[in-house]
Amino acid sequence: MARFKKLRFLAAAALSTVLVAPVAAPAHAVVGGFNSNQSATVRLWAYGYKAPDLLCSGSHIGNGWVLTAKHCVDDxxxxxWSSRVVWGNPRINWNLPEDQYTGPNSGIDxxxxxxxxxxxxxxxxxxxLAKARVATYRLRDGGTAxxxxNARCTAYGYGLWEDNIDSESSYAQRxxxxxxxxxxxxxxxxxSNSAQLRGYNDRGGFLVTGDSxxxxxxNGVLSGVTVAYWPKSKSNSFMSISAPERDWIYRTTGI
Known part of the structure; x- marks a missing residue:
């Protein structure tokens, strides 16, 4: 566990911790990423909570089905009953009570x-998601990891930007x-800590919460799910959508 950090909930104590934001970008923050509006990537949110640890990302694959990480559910x-999926890349005003938030969102059934x-x-x-006709990703057909x-890919997520979780900009605003x-x-x-895929960016990697x-x-198709970030190597690991995973998705969703 010392070698990597799974993008996971860090316990309730983290919710009340206020860290001092450094002048330079923290070593584990996103570096060199870009603002995106990939509408098929959605945000899973524990509705009514403002804590960044209660955020995950996911991919809409059709008919209201979202593919995400298992540890987003288990950990x-x-x-x-309390989670919502938010789409349309909204900028949530975290100062409003939950009943005043009117952005596009839906519960999970x-x-x-x-x-x-x-x-x-x-x-x-x-x-x-299905009723709103939100954009979907085309899934990889199968194959192996x-x-x-050597494929060149793009990872999308709603991870934090800053160590200071009390800062408005630290929340996954975009x-x-x-x-x-x-x-x-x-x-x-x-x-469960094995990586099927390990990806690198020349200038850094995702932060350890929110991008899960x-x-x-x-190659233009959804090929994996973000699982973990490895601080020492500044790399990310992903679960591959290979033949067995593709078959499981089809058997579960019909997609």
Whole structure:
């Protein structure tokens, strides 16, 4: 665990912690990313909470189904009673009470986690997404993780920008994109911390919260799910949408 940080909930104590924002970008923050408006990437939010630790990202794949990380469900607590999915890249005013937020959002009525405990993937169904006709990603048809080695991809998510979680700009106010090159790819998964894909950006990587479950787009199709950030190597790991995962998505959603 010392070598990496899974993009996960850091416990309730973190909600009351106020850190001093450094002058320079913190070592684990997004560096060199760009503001994005990829409408098929959505935000999973514990509705009514302002804490960044309660945020994840996801990918709308059609008919209201969102592909995200399993640890967003198991560790962060995405659920069917308090979680919402927000789309349209809104700038949430965190100072307003929840009943005054009128941006596009919907509750979740179904959650399916991958049956393999080592595969960090989950599907959540969001009725409002289908009704709103929100844009969708085209899924990778299958193949192996190894097929994506050396692919140039883009990762999208709603991770934080600053260490200071009390700062308005630290919350995931805007979606970010990050150009990646996949340098490691392996179909073998030995445990839940194994990476199928490891991607690098010349100037840094995603922050450790908020980007979980975000979209990895390679060759124009959704090819993976953001799982973890490795501070020492400034790289990100992803679950690949390879043949077995593609089959599971089809059996669950019909997509």
């Amino acid at each position: 962060i607590g995405v659920n069917t 179904r959650i399916v986690t991958h049956p393999d405990e080592n595969k960090d993937m989950a599907l959540v169904h969001v009725p409002g 190894e097929d994506l080695k 979606q970010r994109g990050l150009k990646m090159k996949i340098r490691y790819a392996s179909t073998s998964i030995k445990n 479950g975000g979209s990895l787009v390679c």
